[in-house]
Each structure stands twice: as C-alpha cells, then as structure tokens.
Amino acid sequence: MSKMQELLGVRSFVLITGASRGFGRAIAVELGKVVGAGSTLLLLARNKELLEVTRDMCRDVRPGLAVEVQSLDLSTADKEAFEKVVRAHQGSADHEVAMVVHNAGTLGQDGRRVTDLTDMEEMSAYYRVNLFHVICLNSVFTSVFPKSRMAYINISSILALQPLTTWAHYCGGKAARDAVFRVLAVEQPQALVLNYAPGPLDTPMIEELLADRRTHQVVRTMFEDLKRTGALLKPADSAGKLVGLLRRRNFKSGDHVDYYDDKCKEGGGGAEGGGATPTPPPVVTTPQPPQ
Numbered sequence: 001m002s003k004m005q006e007l008l009g010v011r012s013f014v015l016i017t018g019a020s021r022g023f024g025r026a027i028a029v030e031l032g033k034v035v036g037a038g039s040t041l042l043l044l045a046r047n048k049e050l051l052e053v054t055r056d057m058c059r060d061v062r063p064g065l066a067v068e069v070q071s072l073d074l075s076t077a078d079k080e081a082f083e084k085v086v087r088a089h090q091g092s093a094d095h096e097v098a099m100v101v102h103n104a105g106t107l108g109q110d111g112r113r114v115t116d117l118t119d120m121e122e123m124s125a126y127y128r129v130n131l132f133h134v135i136c137l138n139s140v141f142t143s144v145f146p147k148s149r150m151a152y153i154n155i156s157s158i159l160a161l162q163p164l165t166t167w168a169h170y171c172g173g174k175a176a177r178d179a180v181f182r183v184l185a186v187e188q189p190q191a192l193v194l195n196y197a198p199g200p201l202d203t204p205m206i207e208e209l210l211a212d213r214r215t216h217q218v219v220r221t222m223f224e225d226l227k228r229t230g231a232l233l234k235p236a237d238s239a240g241k242l243v244g245l246l247r248r249r250n251f252k253s254g255d256h257v258d259y260y261d262d263k264c265k266e267g268g269g270g271a272e273g274g275g276a277t278p279t280p281p282p283v284v285t286t287p288q289p290p291q
C-alpha cells in the first residue's frame with residue numbers, strides 16, 4: 001500500500017471482533033475518532049447489550065458516526081454467517097478502505113500442561129474461536145470489498161513469540177495467527193497487514209484469569225505482579241498506539257509490532273496523540289515448579 005494512500009481519515013468500513021469489552025471496546029472508540037466522514041464501524045461479539053455500550057461510547061466521541069452492532073458467536077459462525085453479517089451492514093456506496101480488526105480471543109488456559117492435552121474436540125473448539133474463524137472472515141471480507149484498500153489487523157500477543165507454561169493453546173493460537181497474517185501480507189502486497197501485540201492490559205480477561213483457581217501459580221504470580229506494580233496498561237493507551245501505527249505505517253506489512261517496540265514510540269497514539277510512555281516489556285518466564 002502506497003505511503004500516499006491514507007488509511008485513516010477516509011471513508012472506511014471497519015469491522016472489529018470482540019468489541020463488547022476490554023481491548024476491543026477501546027479499539028472501537030479510538031478508531032471511531034479517526035475514521036473519515038461516511039464511515040461505518042461494525043462491532044461483533046456475543047453480548048449485544050455490552051456491544052451497545054461500546055456503540056454509545058463511540059457515538060459520544062464521534063457524534064453521527066454509523067456504528068452497527070451484531071451479536072455473533074465466533075465458535076459457530078461460518079462463511080455464510082460472516083457474509084450475511086458483513087453484507088447486511090455494508091451499505092451501497094464503495095468504501096475507500098475496508099479494515100478488519102481481529103481482536104476477539106480466549107485464554108484456553110486452566111493450569112494444564114501441554115502434555116495433559118488429549119481432547120481433540122476441545123482443541124478444535126479452541127482453534128475455531130482463535131484461529132479458524134479469523135482465516136474464514138478474512139476471506140469473506142476480501143471478497144465483499146473488491147474495490148477498497150484492505151487493512152487486516154491481527155491482535156496478537158508477546159506470547160505469539162514466547163512460551164508461557166500451561167498456555168499451549170493461547171501461545172499456539174497466537175503464533176499461528178501471526179504466521180497466517182504473514183502469508184496474507186505476501187499474497188496481498190497492496191494491503192496493509194499488521195500483527196499488533198498490545199502489551200499486558202487491564203481487561204476482564206485478566207480479571208477472569210486471576211479469579212480462576214486452576215490458574216498455574218507461575219502465571220498467577222506473573223499477572224498479580226503486573227497488577228500490583230501498575231504495569232497493566234490501560235486499553236485506551238494501547239489502542240491509541242495502534243492508531244498511531246496505522247497513521248505512520250512505519251512497519252513492513254505482515255510485521256509483528258509490540259506496544260513496547262520503538263515503532264510505537266514516535267508521536268504517541270490516537271486522535272489526540274496520547275498514550276502512555278512505553279517502558280520495557282514484562283519478562284515472560286517459564287519456570288517449572290514441582291507439581
């Protein structure tokens with residue numbers, strides 16, 4: 001994609017998965033501030049009431065913006081469901097940019113080691129929500145917007161690159177997503193493809209992890225320390241950095257870019273140029289205490 005062709009500030013169709021809470025909600029609000037006139041945000045998740053809260057937050061920061069919500073379970077949605085949902089909100093006129101932000105994700109951790117995992121149905125279910133639907137939705141999205149400049153954003157994690165004990169599903173899903181998006185970047189040289197690792201975030205995902213008594217002690221201690229030391233990032237700050245990256249595009253399409261990378265430092269974040277000052281990332285450790 002040419003540097004001259006702006007991604008932000010133009011008429012866009014932006015689909016965000018997992019927009020009912022946490023980071024997806026923050027992405028919706030930050031992107032809502034910077035899309036061009038006539039743009040549409042389509043917010044997907046299962047919980048419609050929470051999606052409507054996100055919609056209202058977007059409209060507060062950007063009165064008049066078209067924000068559509070759609071309840072959809074990504075564990076069962078297929079090609080036909082995605083086509084139906086996207087076409088229902090696509091409108092008639094062409095969008096200069098079509099952007100899909102794959103933010104929905106689940107942890108899949110419950111304290112078991114990778115050598116405890118034998119249930120193929122469970123694995124299929126995990127990878128359906130965290131990998132397979134992403135591939136399918138990208139294909140559908142590409143076919144629905146043949147005339148638009150395409151942007152495919154994968155919300156990744158440092159755990160796509162580093163191991164964490166008892167998180168085989170999560171690490172495997174994130175690593176595979178990164179790989180798939182790298183292929184997408186090669187196959188779609190005109191498109192903008194980004195694997196964005198948002199840093200450790202203060203979201204319900206982390207609350208649920210800490211509330212789960214099965215969480216491995218090493219993992220629990222790591223996240224408790226992040227919380228106690230104030231190292232968990234505000235979702236809005238990380239979403240602002242993502243918007244800053246999309247504005248500058250100072251990375252190669254298909255790259256994995258982390259919140260703490262230098263590429264995220266220049267010029268801060270989103271519509272108001274805000275965002276926290278990056279500090280070194282937390283060290284993800286994988287000690288193996290006796291069980």
Ligand code: NAP
Nearest residue numbers: 018020021022023045046047073074104105200201203205
């Ligand atoms: P979260 O609070 O658990 O939110 C997850 C979102 O995904 C929710 O909106 C949820 O909506 C949606 N979702 C989950 N299962 C779904 C399904 N079957 N169908 C449709 N939607 C589904 O998570 P988060 O912390 O905001 O994380 C967002 C993304 O950032 C994830 O990909 C995560 O891996 C990544 N990330 C998070 C952190 C962190 O520290 N939190 C760090 C690095 C990367 P419904 O429940 O309404 O369906």
